[in-house]
Amino acid sequence: MAESRITPRAQDFAAWYQDVVLEGDMAEPAEIVKGCMVIKPNGYAVWEALQREFDNRFKETGHQNVYFPLLIPQSFLQKEAEHVEGFSPELAVVTIAGGKELEEPYVIRPTSETIIGHFFARWIQSWRDLPVLINQWANVVRWELRTRMFLRTSEFLWQEGHTAHSSHEEAFEEVLRILDIYAEVAESVMAMPVIKGMKTAGEKFAGALRSYSIEAMMQNGLALQAGTSHDLGQNFGRAFDVKFQTNEGKLDYVWQTSWGVSTRLIGGLIMTHSDDKGLVLPPRVAPWKAVLVPIYRKDEERAAVLEAAGKIAAELKIKLDDREGQTPGAKFFHWERRGVPVVMELGPRDLASGNVVLKRRDTGAKEVVPQSEAGARLEATLASIQQNLYGTAKARLKENCVLAESIEQIEEILTPVTAEKGGGKFVLAHLKDDPRCEERLKEFKATIRCIPMVDEWGGGGKCLITGEAVPQRVVVAKAY
């Protein structure tokens, strides 16, 4: 009967996640292409919603979209020492094209700093050419050993912003401006609370001076890096000879930034809100805000109900599920699994009373409202769902941020944590940004996720490993 094929979260979180993705019709593994996935309409529509939100904000802050080649000469990667070292293991390389071995192989872009650096050098001569503020929506390939749909696949979709500035101050402002945009979209659109912070030297982008990220907490307590913004300093400017003449007539290398969010966000969205019944989508990213299911027994009812339902659906701009041969019950389950925020019902009883039934996905609560107020009630309910999802996620994040005063205590908190079993926490502890600390944490598979930009955890102390004074606590967690 009403048997959910979705593994309960408490039983196996990793299996639950996969079930939700599949049952929610978001994506499926591209079993013929290793480590890749097919994003299905219900999943791609969420990506399009996110694209719109980000793209609008990028445009509002002066960025323009561009497109650079998928293939990058292999030698380009090697121009920045740290960059090549960081990406080499995961590159896919094209060595043959047009039936002939290439003189110089192309790598399929894992990210575009290098090829963009090359063109920046051609475009930029004077301080008057700066800043350059561009963004591209693209696919990238990083050969991953272990993949999970949306969270880590060998090919994924993202946006990568690349900017060049005449001063470090200006570049750094850009880095933070973008990080704010990422946090704002995550929280207000995706209803996914995040912690903004700086990455440690060991976790930063290969080739960057400093990296910043937003870190979200999944329902199993694991951390998910949901967006990154990098201060590249002059590293790529030097590597690609991107020089400009200052207004004092001197030559200097440009100061660059790069920043990105990917389809991984969808994985984060799923693991933040969904439940044992399946996908739960915040209204602001849901492909369908509401679906109307008509209910009827006899042919006379059928005609009347469908006519009224069609009118309501058209008026409210929602989907009418008028498929034949499916019972209403089957339809309810269908849309529930797919995360539709509100499912409305209209049957003979409602026709007689002039009402319509609204059922919200997050709480499962049903409400009967007059048809004349349906539009207003729907809007209010959607707003309430959006708020409720954020509130729940925010409360979970708060509850699962805990303090620790020794490395053993951190270990004790995080050791039982796994992706399947959950139980994860964000442990706030005094640790220095130092390889010795990260080595120790690695023993129990935890990492310093970030050094929060806003310290809500009581300021400085002594590093639990090195004993040196540190200005604030850092976030330690197990992560995807």
Next chain:
RNA sequence: CGGGGCGUAGCGCAGCCUGGUAGCGCACCUGCCUUGGGCGCAGGGGGUCGUGUGUUCAAAUCACACCGCCCCGACCA
């Protein structure tokens, strides 16, 4: 890439040990009937048994190799 599991109809599985030419449930199609949380009955369609090689009179079944997926580990958005 190492360890473990899996691969048979769209999905979930049985059959494999003990070789003899493929079956069940759901889904799908047709008809009737039903429809306020996964209706029912009757009839019907659909499978290179992941791929390849080998053993054999005969391979889903035995052997070897490869591919893919899932979980665990090392590497990462």
